[in-house]
Amino acid sequence: MPTLEDALALGLRKTEYELVCEKQGGPPNLLELAMYSLLWSEHCAYKHSKKLLRTLPTEGPHVVMGPGENAGAVDVGGGMVCAFKVESHNHPSAVEPFQGAATGVGGILRDIFAIGARPIAVLDSLRFGEPTGARARYLLEGAVSGIAHYGNSIGVPTIGGEVYFEAPYEQNCLVNAMALGLARREQLVRSAAAGPGNLLVLFGASTGRDGIGGASVLASAELGGEGEQDKRPTVQVGDPFEEKKLLECSLELLEHGLIVSLQDLGAAGLTSSASEMASKGEVGIDIDVARVPLREPGMEPFEVMVSESQERMLCVVEPASLAAVLALCEKWEVNGAAIGTVTDSGQMRVLSGGELLGSMPVRALVDDCPLYDLEPQKPAQPIYEPPEASLPAGASAAETLLGLLASPNIASRRPLFEHYDPIVQSRTVRRPEQADAAVLALPDGSALAVSIDGNGRRVAADPYRGTIAGVLECAANLACVGAEPLGTTNNLNFGNPEKPHIAWQLSESVRGLGDACRALQAPIVGGNVSLYNEGATSGPIYPTPVIGMVGRLPDARLAAGLGFARSGDEIALVGAFAPSLAASELAKLRGEALPDGLPEIDIATVRAAQLAVRDAVRSGELASAHDIAEGGLAVALAECCLAGGLGAEIILGEERAEADRESQLFGEGSGGFVVSGESRALQRLGESVAVRRLGVVGAQALRIGMGAEADDEAIEVSLAELAGAHAALAELFS
Numbered sequence: 001m002p003t004l005e006d007a008l009a010l011g012l013r014k015t016e017y018e019l020v021c022e023k024q025g026g027p028p029n030l031l032e033l034a035m036y037s038l039l040w041s042e043h044c045a046y047k048h049s050k051k052l053l054r055t056l057p058t059e060g061p062h063v064v065m066g067p068g069e070n071a072g073a074v075d076v077g078g079g080m081v082c083a084f085k086v087e088s089h090n091h092p093s094a095v096e097p098f099q100g101a102a103t104g105v106g107g108i109l110r111d112i113f114a115i116g117a118r119p120i121a122v123l124d125s126l127r128f129g130e131p132t133g134a135r136a137r138y139l140l141e142g143a144v145s146g147i148a149h150y151g152n153s154i155g156v157p158t159i160g161g162e163v164y165f166e167a168p169y170e171q172n173c174l175v176n177a178m179a180l181g182l183a184r185r186e187q188l189v190r191s192a193a194a195g196p197g198n199l200l201v202l203f204g205a206s207t208g209r210d211g212i213g214g215a216s217v218l219a220s221a222e223l224g225g226e227g228e229q230d231k232r233p234t235v236q237v238g239d240p241f242e243e244k245k246l247l248e249c250s251l252e253l254l255e256h257g258l259i260v261s262l263q264d265l266g267a268a269g270l271t272s273s274a275s276e277m278a279s280k281g282e283v284g285i286d287i288d289v290a291r292v293p294l295r296e297p298g299m300e301p302f303e304v305m306v307s308e309s310q311e312r313m314l315c316v317v318e319p320a321s322l323a324a325v326l327a328l329c330e331k332w333e334v335n336g337a338a339i340g341t342v343t344d345s346g347q348m349r350v351l352s353g354g355e356l357l358g359s360m361p362v363r364a365l366v367d368d369c370p371l372y373d374l375e376p377q378k379p380a381q382p383i384y385e386p387p388e389a390s391l392p393a394g395a396s397a398a399e400t401l402l403g404l405l406a407s408p409n410i411a412s413r414r415p416l417f418e419h420y421d422p423i424v425q426s427r428t429v430r431r432p433e434q435a436d437a438a439v440l441a442l443p444d445g446s447a448l449a450v451s452i453d454g455n456g457r458r459v460a461a462d463p464y465r466g467t468i469a470g471v472l473e474c475a476a477n478l479a480c481v482g483a484e485p486l487g488t489t490n491n492l493n494f495g496n497p498e499k500p501h502i503a504w505q506l507s508e509s510v511r512g513l514g515d516a517c518r519a520l521q522a523p524i525v526g527g528n529v530s531l532y533n534e535g536a537t538s539g540p541i542y543p544t545p546v547i548g549m550v551g552r553l554p555d556a557r558l559a560a561g562l563g564f565a566r567s568g569d570e571i572a573l574v575g576a577f578a579p580s581l582a583a584s585e586l587a588k589l590r591g592e593a594l595p596d597g598l599p600e601i602d603i604a605t606v607r608a609a610q611l612a613v614r615d616a617v618r619s620g621e622l623a624s625a626h627d628i629a630e631g632g633l634a635v636a637l638a639e640c641c642l643a644g645g646l647g648a649e650i651i652l653g654e655e656r657a658e659a660d661r662e663s664q665l666f667g668e669g670s671g672g673f674v675v676s677g678e679s680r681a682l683q684r685l686g687e688s689v690a691v692r693r694l695g696v697v698g699a700q701a702l703r704i705g706m707g708a709e710a711d712d713e714a715i716e717v718s719l720a721e722l723a724g725a726h727a728a729l730a731e732l733f734s
Contacts, residue, residue: 002033010037016370023364031302031350031358036365038268038306039275042531045369048497049529052374052510060523062486068280069190070114070264071181072525074486076552078444081185083117086125086178086452086491086548088530093175096235097142098149101175103238103310105150108179110264113247114313116189116254117181120427121440122151123452124161124177125491125546129170131408131732136165139173140416141733147177148419153240154247158420159428160438161452165408167387168456168542171535176491176528178452178548180440189254191263192280193316193342198260200274200285200340201322203329204246204312206295211236211269211308242311242334249332250313258321258328265312271305273314274340275348279366284345290352293335301357305350316342376507377500382593383539384460389591397634397665397704398715400586404631404666405638406728409585415733429556433643436480436627437551439559447556449483451549455630456493456542458668461583462598463505467512467545469598472606472670474549475520476627479610480673481559482617483551485522490547492529495540505543506531513545519603522549553618560617562626563643567698569623569676571637571648572691575609576602577628579667585630586666599669606671612689613673621681628672634665634704634715636674637694638722641702647719650695650704661706661713 007017010033020036021027028036038044046053058066064081065073071085089104105122112119124147129136140163151158156179193200253259261281263273270287278285289304299307317325322338329336343349348365350358391403404410413432422431422438429447430439437451453474459466475485490513495502517524533541553559564571581587582595616622624644628636641647652664675682676697685691702722704715 001027002030007033007037010034011041012037016040019370023361023368029358031305032360034302034306035271035360038271039365040369043267044272046529047369047371048374048531049492049506050371052507055510056514057518057523058525060487060521063523063525064185065115065188065525067524067526070111072487072489073115073188074525074550076442076448076486077446079184080442081183081188082448082550083112083115083181083183084179084489084548084550085111085526086176086489086546087528088174088176088491088493090172090174090493090530090533092235093143094139094173097139098146099235099237101143101146102150103236104175104177105147106238106240106243106310107266108177109154109156109243112179112181113250114191114262114264116187117183118251119156119179119181120425121180121450122156122158122177123450124158125452125454126163127169127174127456127544128165130167131165133170136170137732143175144416144419150238150240152421154244155424157422157424157428159422159440160432160450163413163416164456166457166542168384168538168540171538172533172541174493174533174541174544176546178489180450180550187254189259189262191261191277193277193283193285194260194281195318196283196342196344198316198318198342199322199338200287200342201315201317201325201336202292202312202339203249203336204334205239205242205309206293206335207304207307208295208309209299209303209307212303212306236308236310238310245332245334246311246313249328249334253315253325253328256324258317258325260316260318262313262315265314267308269305269307275362275365277314277316278348278362284343284347284362285340286343286349286351287340288351288353291337291339293337301350301352374497374503374507375500376504378504379501383501384594386591386593387588389589391589397713398717400666401634401638401715401717402721402725403589404585404635405722405725407585407589408729410631410635411728412726413729415730430481430559430561435559435561436477437483439481439556441556445556447553447559449478449481449551449553451477452546453477454544454546456544457588457594458583458598459509459545460542461594463508463543464512465598465601467509468516468601468603469670470545470547471513471516471520473627473629474547475522475610478549478551479614480562480617480625480627482553482614484614485520485549485551487525488517488522488547488549489525490527490545493533493541493544493546494531495534496532502540509543509545516603520607558618558620560622560625561643562640563624564640564646564648564676564697565623565644567646569697570679570682571650571674571676571694571697572682573633573694574613574673574675574685574689574691575671576605576690577669577672579632579663579669581663581667584632584666584668601670609671609673609689612685613675616685621684622675622677624676626674628674630668632666632668633672637704638702640674641719642722642726646697647699647701648695648697649699652704652706
């Protein structure tokens with residue numbers, strides 16, 4: 001019989017082990033203890049975040065399926081729904097980046113087709129240490145290769161994403177993957193087991209020892225410097241070709257109406273999938289591990305139950321449908337086996353043949369894990385070291401612009417995204433670096449727009465306002481292509497929540513997430529929480545809430561690009577943009593410490609600007625639209641020039657103080673857009689929102705003057721120089 005020490009080694013607290021004994025009516029056996037340790041882990045139980053998540057808005061007019069299912073779904077018109085979700089695979093990717101990232105993509109794709117939707121796109125959000133370090137390059141190259149391998153092989157386009165490089169991610173990288181799928185509304189399926197006497201069918205790949213303990217060993221603890229290689233067996237191994245067969249088999253089973261409910265196998269494997277299906281359906285389940293197709297001989301029953309082998313699904317079927325289900329499994333060349341039964345016992349029972357190996361109340365296993373109250377406290381002292389300065393002191397405005405364009409956080413991601421296929425399935429209207437959001441055509445001529453965003457440095461400076469800014473950035477990207485937000489997903493990446501300053505970051509960030517999503521009427525339909533992202537010597541990561549947002553635009557043909565499109569068009573700054581250098585990319589390049597807070601954000605004013613830009617794009621009157629983000633107005637103008645292959649002549653105000661000029665050029669904040677179009681179009685736009693005319697499109701250089709009397713302070717950089725700086729990542733990742 002296992003002891004308290006065994007429970008502690010599996011990640012349970014002493015008080016949790018005592019509660020398990022109480023629920024079981026005595027000490028659990030090894031199998032039962034292993035199952036409790038997984039389902040009561042942070043990764044599965046959300047025991048430090050669930051109370052916070054309950055404060056988020058989850059309902060709205062477009063929401064069809066909200067939190068609690070494998071993925072959320074929103075109504076996109078014409079009887080169609082879009083399923084979407086973002087999840088993390090941080091700790092596995094820090095140990096084995098290729099397989100960690102690849103199986104992260106595989107897992108999020110299964111979440112999509114587990115509710116009956118066909119996957120149509122993948123996006124990724126990545127964080128690494130500074131790219132000058134060998135470890136950061138190793139992790140990045142492995143992660144990008146893993147994402148490309150899985151997405152390209154299964155035939156799902158990778159249409160967008162983001163990557164940031166910051167020292168706090170040196171030991172603990174972040175790999176977040178988002179997927180979208182399409183389905184007819186009536187095709188959606190839920191995961192609750194139902195109908196005592198119905199059968200559980202496990203189908204897909206065989207079960208091996210890969211991934212055993214991943215949910216508790218990796219995803220619910222800090223990463224240490226020693227023994228990291230020992231954690232490689234807990235990283236799952238993926239096969240995209242096996243998943244392609246599983247995808248088609250799942251959708252055909254649903255098409256023929258053969259499935260009562262469906263669940264993918266992810267963290268904690270059969271333990272999690274079967275018990276969660278039982279909990280949602282308020283039933284019991286018996287599983288016979290002797291019937292599970294194995295890929296390795298001699299596996300112990302607990303190994304079968306906790307294995308995280310990939311490309312597997314679990315479904316509930318009526319006995320009369322079993323033969324048809326197994327026939328379709330044979331057609332798609334995937335394993336299929338009836339391994340259990342739905343019961344009315346309320347118990348999760350594990351058997352091997354006729355021998356009972358373990359029995360646990362479903363409610364205790366899934367729903368009775370203790371939830372902990374955080375003890376947030378704002379840190380009295382800074383917890384992050386200032387970055388090393390990389391921009392020479394006394395740099396001119398032109399040199400500063402080129403330095404920002406060459407910054408790893410702003411430079412072109414082409415060396416990374418060229419590994420991905422963004423156009424397979426032939427839906428892609430706007431792809432990376434063509435527009436602020438990716439755009440996918442729908443069958444009725446409308447389109448989906450999607451963006452994924454987050455800026456950990458700004459959240460570290462101010463968790464509440466930094467998170468609001470991240471949500472607004474996502475919505476701004478949608479506005480630039482003419483899309484209305486329908487719903488939001490999020491991945492909360494934070495350090496150890498048992499530490500008061502991390503608890504403060506998490507609490508304030510969730511508060512900001514809720515306030516922003518309510519203001520934008522973009523409810524949360526699902527997401528993920530990844531905690532304990534800390535390195536043994538590097539400390540906690542920046543608090544990094546990653547926001548994914550899906551929107552719809554009525555006409556795919558009107559999706560605006562970010563590049564200046566026509567010589568002679570006027571250029572304007574739209575919105576009440578109030579730039580600040582606090583926690584900006586320029587501040588980082590200068591080696592400045594994080595400030596204690598960010599400027600206040602007027603969400604209503606920012607939203608008004610977004611709506612005005614969105615409507616102008618939808619009317620077809622704007623030639624381009626781009627929101628102002630990292631690097632400020634000057635970088636936004638440069639990006640518009642580079643994307644369109646045209647220069648611009650810009651005249652700004654006559655701010656005489658150097659600080660004012662720098663803030664106007666390179667300051668960051670929410671609510672500013674650079675747009676171009678004919679003069680009368682900008683005039684009409686100005687009737688509903690603040691519009692400041694900046695200049696005109698043309699020539700082969702970007703020239704930014706600070707006023708009639710300030711020619712000596714003007715920036716003038718050729719497109720070739722801009723492009724050269726913007727291609728800086730190619731030197732590091734060839």
